[in-house]
Amino acid sequence: MTGNATHRFRNTAILTVQTADASQVVTSDALDALLVDTYRRVGLRPGLLERLAGIRERRWWADGVSFTDGAATAGAKAISESGVDPAQIGLMVNTSVSRKHLEPSTAVAVHDALGLPSSCQNFDVTNACLGFVNGMELAAAMIDSGMVEYALVVNGEDSRPVQERTIDLLNRPETTAKDVMQHFATLTLGSGAAAMVLGPADRHPEGHRLVGSVSRAGTEHHQLCTGDNDGMHTDLKGLLAAGLALSEQLWAEAAAEFDWVGMDRYVVHQVSKVHTQAMCDRFGIDPARVPTTFPTRGNLGPASVPFTLASEAGSLVDGDRVLLMGIGSGLNACCLEIAW
Helix, strand or coil: CCCCCEEECCCEEEEEEEEEECCEEEEHHHHHHHCHHHHHHHCCCCCHHHHHHCCCEEEECCCCCCHHHHHHHHHHHHHHHHCCCHHHEEEEEECCCCCCCCCCCHHHHHHHHHCCCCCCEEEECCECECHHHHHHHHHHHHHHHCCCCEEEEEEEECCHHHHHHHHHHHCCCCCCHHHHHHCHHHHHECCEEEEEEEEEHHHCCCCEEEEEEEEEECHHHCCCEEEECCEEEECHHHHHHHHHHHHHHHHHHHCCCCCCCCCCEEEECCCCHHHHHHHHHHHCCCHHHCCCCHHHHCECHHHHHHHHHHHHHHHCCCCCEEEEEEEECCCEEEEEEEEC
């Protein structure tokens, strides 16, 4: 550790990162068709989701499949792939924004579904779309300190309920063009799940070592994007501007400790083509080194960073430097370096 917002990890590695895909493909054209009368009445053209955000489709879970089922599926795949005995997992962190109840935690349902031992601590860490990266940091701190041997970080998100409610809301006769734009971000969301097993690097030379992380908070912007199970209200321009400004502060602070210019991959939170291009322009990042999953999966919330990392795992080679770049409504931002 080098400071409150800057950390170096001593002995933690990623053993595997896995995903679970929701099965129902929902195209942006299909959502536009449900809103065509509203668009016509308020003077907007269909095609906003693909034209502005670059999102062609997203996914929903099949009927009877929940986001906790998705998180458990991804978790089971990660445990199996890691080769770790579940009895050795001392920590399971669920980082989902989606939740069915205020209590108990979502973590307990995933812990039960996975059959993890009673000795495995489990709880939720929620921090909007930054939650999974925060979960990785917490797991690494506990592994480095010797509190646990292995940790499992999971996430499952379900965009269907809030999107169905938003469509119903926007089809009311009193809806205005401003209302459509305030709820636009809700329609960019997607459903999916991801999970990661982390363990001691000195026992797993095949693992991918966590190097360090830097975080920044801009909580004066906590009202720019607010959401619950009934809907999400977003100031799109304000959120983009504040997010870039906060990320720029983080980048400047990180330069004193890390050299993040010319990384082999930049795995950024998947919001839209506008957000991705703005990040590349602001920090001089080669877009060819920024893999994207938002065109076909939408914004998976906290699952988007690990989901995108998993999609790149097969093309990464030993020695590649990977930077995870997460940001969550609130605002909070974090970058975490991995030595692949």
